[in-house]
Amino acid sequence: MKRTLDPPPLPKNVLRALQDIVGHEHVLTTLEDRTTYSYDASKLSALPQAVVFPADVQQVSHVVRLANRWRFPIYPRGAGSGMVGGVVPERGGVVLSLARFNRILEIHAEDMIAVVEPAVVTGVFQKTVAQYGLFYPPDPASLEFSTLGGNVATCAGGPRAVKYGVTRDYVLGLEVVLPTGERITTGTRTMKGVVGYDLTRLFVGSEGTLGVITKIVVRLIPAPExxxxxxxxxxxxxxxxxxxxxxxxxxxxxxxxxxxxxxxxxxxxxxxxxxxxxxxxxxxxxxxxxxxxxxxxxxxxxxxxxxxxxxxxxxxxxxxxxxxxxxxxxxxxSPALGRIRSGKINEDVTVPRSRIADLIKFNQALARKYDLVIVSFGHAGDGNIHTNIMVDRSDAREMARAEKAVEELFREVLRLQGTISGEHGIGLTKSCFFQWEVHPEAFDAMVRIKRALDPHDIMNPGKMFLPNRAFFGTAAVTGPKRSLRP
Amino acid sequence: MKRTLDPPPLPKNVLRALQDIVGHEHVLTTLEDRTTYSYDASKLSALPQAVVFPADVQQVSHVVRLANRWRFPIYPRGAGSGMVGGVVPERGGVVLSLARFNRILEIHAEDMIAVVEPAVVTGVFQKTVAQYGLFYPPDPASLEFSTLGGNVATCAGGPRAVKYGVTRDYVLGLEVVLPTGERITTGTRTMKGVVGYDLTRLFVGSEGTLGVITKIVVRLIPAPExxxxxxxxxxxxxxxxxxxxxxxxxxxxxxxxxxxxxxxxxxxxxxxxxxxxxxxxxxxxxxxxxxxxxxxxxxxxxxxxxxxxxxxxxxxxxxxxxxxxxxxxxxxxSPALGRIRSGKINEDVTVPRSRIADLIKFNQALARKYDLVIVSFGHAGDGNIHTNIMVDRSDAREMARAEKAVEELFREVLRLQGTISGEHGIGLTKSCFFQWEVHPEAFDAMVRIKRALDPHDIMNPGKMFLPNRAFFGTAAVTGPKRSLRP
The missing domain is CATH 3.30.70.2190 (Alpha-Beta Plaits)
Structure with missing residues (x-):
């Protein structure tokens, strides 16, 4: 956790407006509180200007509209258990915690669907539906503490994906507050549905850059016998x-x-x-x-x-x-690796199954070349081989060698027709490699979609896209700005 | 087939440019040829100004760039077996047939994926992969003649969706020519992959309004024993x-x-x-x-x-x-229904499974109320009940009653928390009902995405969106227009 530069406080009128929306007690601004919401499992960290805890979708919408008026970044946050810095408020602004959206709203055993709020913990949800003889398969390693909202935002996978697929395959519909503040519902409560663009799957895996997920409709299946x-x-x-x-x-x-x-x-x-x-x-x-x-x-x-x-x-x-x-x-x-080195760089690369042996042999050669300990394990059934480069983060020379090794790893994975991320996502840690995989024309299409839905770039800015902007760059709120869309 | 108004011919220089791109023999302009490409299974029909048959993705890109320069509509077309007029060239312009994209490029048995061109017939593909002990489950009723490209564009379903899901669940990646002419690849060859927005699923089911699909990577599964x-x-x-x-x-x-x-x-x-x-x-x-x-x-x-x-x-x-x-x-x-009445209005409404009985009882009451024959059948396992209103299309009074019945049916389906289309899509026939299901804010989000990717509205214009524009409205090419993006 290196990044502790404290951005300037929010202007008083913005702070007051946030307090008016969510209630005084649901806005945190002390350094201690903000520090708690500054990091995730990536160990990257940056202080937000405030943390807010809206109670309902209207409050979320009001906060987002305020952000558009004053041009401050919003960082939607679930459990903060992501591996790539996806929720780190690297440009100041406001962390929007979904913690109060923690109810299972409906389990419909006959239709085999459930409607949940985003802060429901995945493991708790799985145990609850099991009481109905039902099964929600996605099983990221974090399932005992990560939330369904975070799972949807990252399209979380897990070991069972070989047979059952990933989070995407279980999300039927969403309620989302768009970056411009509108509340929309997407998808259906039915297994089939083809009316309009598949906004549901566009939001799945978009890492909080296209909106705030406030409700999730998932399909369930009968529990295996x-x-x-x-x-x-x-x-x-x-x-x-x-x-x-x-x-x-x-x-x-x-x-x-x-x-x-x-x-x-x-x-x-x-x-x-x-x-x-x-x-x-x-x-x-x-x-x-x-x-x-x-x-x-x-x-x-x-x-x-x-x-x-x-x-x-x-x-x-x-x-x-x-x-x-x-x-x-x-x-x-994971705990055992902690005994080898204090730190690890965990890359969730994925290759076609037939190339797993090639990848692991490559990793072994890479370890020899850069004098590193590299351990490879993971969900071989879908080619998702977690490649862990063990490091002592205080050893600058080892870190430099590890960074070179990561670059070579990604090049090799792409040469093997794989992907640099099977389930963790891009966030901050991989954003400088994003365009190694996504070619300029597709990158441009994604940017066009981002701009169409988030014209002021207030929703989790800097993630996936445009990694080179400075921390606390243009976006931290320092005073009133003229708004094009008040 | 009512719509036979012939749009004016393409300007000579545009026609010549098309011939230069795809070759003289791959541009059709006679009335007979254009009539062949004027309709689909919806019985709606409108004449295009020309039909082109590009040989490869570069040619597709050139045709699309030409369309942007001259502002003529492009209608990507597979087998023309769609039920909702999705490929009908209702604003003149150019039908872009993918017929020459008919090769299975790769079947990788170990990785259990295949790479195919869009004009491969679904049933042919299924038989081919079966020789490898593999299985491609989606099975629209049209599978003996519909193409994989059309299946992807409409997110085709079928009876087996109960267990195996729909086309969306088998598409891993795509090659697409965007409405602005850029060729992009989306997705992966791996089961997992979360790098960037899920453009793959955004294109699946977008009914040809966001680009021309030129290559498809699908996942396969072992054939059932x-x-x-x-x-x-x-x-x-x-x-x-x-x-x-x-x-x-x-x-x-x-x-x-x-x-x-x-x-x-x-x-x-x-x-x-x-x-x-x-x-x-x-x-x-x-x-x-x-x-x-x-x-x-x-x-x-x-x-x-x-x-x-x-x-x-x-x-x-x-x-x-x-x-x-x-x-x-x-x-x-289907053939049996032809004996009851000469025509049918086939609505592929879908409701939560627990509401199937309600829907069918409603249909029975509707038949009595409007003195119509309504038959209901279909994929009950996923709530997709094909509701067929039997009509004699020459009987104006019966047609008027049937149209009222369709409106009541859609209202009831939405009240039952269902969707007005489980697998056929919107196209032209349901576009006036689109906003009954998709609320204004979500509709606006879709329009923003459409505009971001297709700023000149040249790609299958008028489908899903904006149904009220006149046939051969502003878009048919009648002469040179100043281009903002030459």
Whole structure:
């Protein structure tokens, strides 16, 4: 957290107007309070001028209209658990916390939909719908604390995306306050609906740059009847990677298909011992769910595929304890990495499944070239390989080497026809690489859409787009400005 | 086909420029040729000034740039099988046929994706990928002749959407020529990808108003191992409707769950005899697919659900012939309806599943109120009930009553929290109802996006938006215009 430069306070009349809209007690301005809302999981940080907690959509709309009048930036904020600085108020302005939008408004078991407010925590929502025998599949690693609004804004993924898709695939409709203050509803409560442009999916993944999400209609599916888990250990990462494709080619779509490379296994072993052989250089954890009749056969097919691709140890989780042990190892990765180095640069690159082995071999070569520890693991079933470059952030030379490695990684991922972000998004940390992937004409189309909906660039400005503007550049409110649209 | 007013010919220099771009033999201007490209399945018709057949994306781009220079409308066209006049060149201008974009460019079995050109026929594509053990689920009724490009432009659905979703759910990326002529690529070749705005889904379902689709990346899934089909006959449509919800609440997600109301059954019986009792007032056809171990149990559960909801006849298709017989009845609906009346107004309204019974009862009352024959059938599993008002188009009084009935139907569908179009789109036929569903602020947001990407309104103008402009209004090319963007 480097960025602590304090922007000038809001002009008194703007502050008073904010207090009038949301109530005096729902506007925070002390340094302590503003610091709390200055950062996210990226460790980037910048102080806002104020934090507001609107109670309802009308208040959101009024705050946004005020922002247009006075030209101050608005930063919509859920749990602040994003990995890329997407909510960091890097140009001063006002953090708009959705914390009071925390109700599950409706669960309609017959129609298998739910209507929720954006600050509902994803894990809480999943447990609630489970009581109805229903299932909301998206499962970002942050699900115990991240919110559905944040998940929608970033199109959050997770391990289960292999079978079930990502957040986008479950959002049917939204209520959004546009950057110009209008409240709109998009989409439908039905599975099908083709009336007009798909604004719903335009907002999904737009990282808070196109509006404030105030209500979400999601579709639910019946909860799976049963689940089975199996793991396989390989002496080479190529074998493990090839097995990933082979599972899918055997017509099995696992719920999750996680890969841990040798570096990951060596990091996890002291922390959460799996008793792995020293030969172990790659591990897969596969889970299938569905009707109980079919799971043993599907697991047997996967076991056969794993052995055929050289797995020297295949382990079927026969009990809930066995299953828990496997997932404990997967969950142990993040804390275990903390023992290798104090910091990590976690890139959620994604490549076509057939290129996973190429990517991991590239990462190994990159580690040697730049004398870095790089661990690769993640959602191999959809090619989403989390590449973690372990760093000591106080070591400037190591950081410089790591930054070079990230650049080479992104170039290679794009050469492999992949994407630089499968699920975290762009935010601040990747915005300087945005145009490596998005070509100028498509970039221009996105900018045209942004300008059409946010003519004054007040909604989460500087994210994804135009990364080179200075912190607290032109946008921080320092006094009255002539408004074109009062 | 009423609209045959012939717009003035293109200015000679514009025609020559078109011929220079695509080659003399790929520009059609005779009345006979232009008539062929004047209509679609809606029976609406309007003559274009020319029809062009570009060979590649560069030619498409040049034609679009020419259209911006001379301000003539472009109408991208696939098979012309749409139901709502979406490709009808109602303001003159140039039909841009994608017919020469007819290649499957790549099928990558390991990554389970394909890259196709827009004029590939959906059914041909499905058969081709089946040879790789792969499956492209979207199945609009037109699949034997409609194209993937048209399917993407309309976000086509079909019966299998209950389990597998719609076209949107299978499109990973696109190559598009924007209305200003730039060629862009959107999306990824990977299952996950969150870099920038989701332009891919913005183009899906935009009915050719935001650009010309020139390439499509779709995801494929493993082909299902087995399929089973069952039907049930009910003496009341309420019972059949309630059984639809009950199936899904029993945790079964059928591949298809089709409903035929009494009027439909009576129309089909003489044409494709199923030997149904006179008591029959509703029928469900349900299909499940997946691993063979589980299908008999799932079918047994559905049979039990059907009986519990009053089905007096439940029929399990034990052989391919049995299965074919059931689907023959479903397919016979359209031709059978032709025997009732010469014309039909087919509205693909969609309601939440729990409101299907309400909708069908409403349709019955509507038929009585306006002295019309209304048959209701369709994809009950996702609430998409095709409501067909049978008309004799030469009977002005019947047509007037039918138009009133459509208006009441749409009002009721919106009251039931449904949508006026589940899969056909808006085009021309529903554009005057567009703002019944899309509220002014959301409409304005869509218009802002349209203007941002198509500042001269040259790309399929008048569809969805602004239905009240006259045919051959301001846009038909009659002579040189000063161009702001030459």
């Amino acid at each position: 049963a689940v089975m888990t199996v793991s396989a250990v390989f002496s080479s990462i190529e074998q493990a990677s090839q097995a990933v494709c082979a599972v899918l080619q055997a017509r099995i779509i696992p719920t999750c298909l996680e890969l841990l490379d040798g570096a990951t296994l060596r990091a996890v072993e002291p922390y959460c011992p799996l008793g792995l052989s020293e030969r172990a250089d790659g591990m897969l954890i596969a889970e299938v769910d569905g009707p109980p009749e079919v799971l043993p056969r599907h697991v047997a097919i996967m076991e056969e595929v794993f052995r055929r691709h050289g797995a020297f140890e295949v382990f079927r989780a026969e009990t809930p304890q066995d299953r828990e042990k496997l997932w404990a190892a997967r969950r142990a990765i | 087995a399929v089973m089909t069952v039907s049930a006959v009910f003496s009341s449509i309420e019972q059949a409707s309630q059984a639809v919800c009950a199936v899904l609440q029993a945790r079964i997600i059928p591949t298809c769950l089709e409903l035929l109301d009494g009027a439909t059954l009576r129309a089909v019986e003489p044409y494709c005899p199923l030997g149904l009792s006179e008591r029959a007032d509703g029928m469900l056809i349900a299909e499940v697919d997946g691993p063979p171990e589980v299908l008999p149990r799932h079918v047994a559960i559905m049979e039990e659900v059907f009986r519990r909801h009053g089905a007096f006849e439940v029929f399990r298709a034990e052989t391919p012939q049995d299965r074919e017989k059931l689907w023959a009845a479903r397919r016979a609906i």
